[in-house]
Amino acid sequence: MQGSRPGQNPGSGSRSPFKYFKGELFVEEVAVKTIARHVGTPVYIYSATCIASNYRSYSDSFANLDCRVFYSIKANSNIGVLRHLSTLGAGFDAVSGGEIRRALAVGAPAGSIVFSGVGKTRNEMALALEVGIRHINVESEQELLRLSRLAGNMGKVASVLIRVNPDVDANTHTKIATGRAEDKFGIPWSRVKSAYVLAEELPNLNPIGLAMHIGSQLMSLEPISKAADQLAGLVRSLRAEGHQLDCLDVGGGLGVQYRAEGPAGPSVTDYARLVQARLGDLDCELELEPGRSIVADAGILAASVLLRKRGISQEILVLDAAMNDLVRPALYGAWHEIVPVQKRPEHTECVRTDVVGPICESGDRFASGLRLPRLDEGELVAVKTAGAYCAVMASQYNSRPLVPEVFVRGQQWTVVRRRPSFEEIIGIEAIPDWL
Ligand SMILES: *Cc1c(COP(=O)(O)O)cnc(C)c1O
Numbered sequence: 001m002q003g004s005r006p007g008q009n010p011g012s013g014s015r016s017p018f019k020y021f022k023g024e025l026f027v028e029e030v031a032v033k034t035i036a037r038h039v040g041t042p043v044y045i046y047s048a049t050c051i052a053s054n055y056r057s058y059s060d061s062f063a064n065l066d067c068r069v070f071y072s073i074k075a076n077s078n079i080g081v082l083r084h085l086s087t088l089g090a091g092f093d094a095v096s097g098g099e100i101r102r103a104l105a106v107g108a109p110a111g112s113i114v115f116s117g118v119g120k121t122r123n124e125m126a127l128a129l130e131v132g133i134r135h136i137n138v139e140s141e142q143e144l145l146r147l148s149r150l151a152g153n154m155g156k157v158a159s160v161l162i163r164v165n166p167d168v169d170a171n172t173h174t175k176i177a178t179g180r181a182e183d184k185f186g187i188p189w190s191r192v193k194s195a196y197v198l199a200e201e202l203p204n205l206n207p208i209g210l211a212m213h214i215g216s217q218l219m220s221l222e223p224i225s226k227a228a229d230q231l232a233g234l235v236r237s238l239r240a241e242g243h244q245l246d247c248l249d250v251g252g253g254l255g256v257q258y259r260a261e262g263p264a265g266p267s268v269t270d271y272a273r274l275v276q277a278r279l280g281d282l283d284c285e286l287e288l289e290p291g292r293s294i295v296a297d298a299g300i301l302a303a304s305v306l307l308r309k310r311g312i313s314q315e316i317l318v319l320d321a322a323m324n325d326l327v328r329p330a331l332y333g334a335w336h337e338i339v340p341v342q343k344r345p346e347h348t349e350c351v352r353t354d355v356v357g358p359i360c361e362s363g364d365r366f367a368s369g370l371r372l373p374r375l376d377e378g379e380l381v382a383v384k385t386a387g388a389y390c391a392v393m394a395s396q397y398n399s400r401p402l403v404p405e406v407f408v409r410g411q412q413w414t415v416v417r418r419r420p421s422f423e424e425i426i427g428i429e430a431i432p433d434w435l
Contacts, residue, residue: 051081111132
């Protein structure tokens with residue numbers, strides 16, 4: 001299998017921290033059952049060792065380039081996870097003021113934070129300037145004007161990268177493709193040069209280079225290669241016209257393996273080779289913004305079976321987890337492996353099973369037609385590859401409390417987000433005094 005080279009492929013699952021011991025699923029050295037008993041279900045569980053090894057596959061593969069990793073906070077923004085990555089040496093890519101504050105809250109230096117996003121509020125930009133983050137990735141001419149004015153008022157100079165839209169199709173799900181001309185992201189290819197000139201002319205802005213990010217869950221390096229080529233051409237031609245560029249932000253987007261029999265994501269070593277070949281001789285500082293490929297395979301969602309119901313042609317397994325806890329299947333039609341936490345001898349026979357949550361929406365379904373043993377009420381299942389874009393997208397729909405998160409390293413485990421009480425949930429609401 002392409003992804004089985006040890007230490008190189010974050011999405012391959014080959015170094016999975018989730019292993020069975022005497023039929024019992026463990027996260028590193030802690031039984032999933034133990035955490036479920038203490039914390040209750042549903043609960044997210046993350047492996048610190050797996051996150052570290054995914055991070056190191058980037059830092060090692062890119063070690064011979066002038067390159068730095070800015071972990072994309074939005075994939076998993078738990079402050080335990082962020083502190084862990086900060087300690088490992090990661091910088092951070094934020095897409096909101098809240099994410100900048102999360103990075104600062106775990107002790108990340110402001111100079112290790114970059115700020116992207118198609119619509120930044122005045123307050124968010126002011127925060128970025130006030131604390132002195134590394135640079136702001138600007139996505140429109142209007143944003144250049146707004147940022148210049150704000151920086152002037154604050155007596156600051158904003159370092160900016162111009163985010164280009166290279167108009168390549170990343171061949172990913174349409175809801176997570178970001179580099180096509182019709183997508184809302186970045187400055188259209190034909191106007192990048194004039195935007196760069198505008199950034200140079202406007203007061204209180206210091207343009208230092210270009211940024212791109214063409215999409216997420218990319219299973220081939222081809223589109224990144226194409227976009228990087230275009231970026232290199234743009235750097236050369238801007239320089240030939242006398243402009244100075246010192247920094248290139250290549251974005252994130254590497255895909256991971258969600259299906260056990262499915263393809264592995266691109267290897268980070270191949271990615272590093274590509275970046276070296278396309279951008280390595282430009283004498284620019286390079287920046288990467290991986291999110292999913294750092295955390296996805298380091299997490300599971302553990303849930304309990306509420307009941308097993310007989311459908312017409314399939315079994316229906318109703319879990320205590322629902323689309324509010326993990327929305328990716330409902331939002332993107334995403335696939336997650338689902339496995340029993342306890343393997344029993346009588347589990348030899350598998351039947352077609354739909355795995356669903358209890359919410360009154362037909363989209364509240366984790367899987368259709370999955371081959372699963374007949375699990376009974378109270379048994380635990382693990383929804384795999386749930387470390388990225390899962391807990392961060394959770395809501396309290398149906399007044400279901402925000403799902404807790406647990407962080408594991410070796411034999412140690414800690415609740416890094418607890419389940420809120422009912423009083424906390426309604427505590428931020430009010431009944432008008434005119435009622
Ligand atoms: C979401 C995002 C990333 C991370 O993408 P992944 O697919 O999780 O690696 C990187 N850069 C920007 C600007 C993003 O919006």
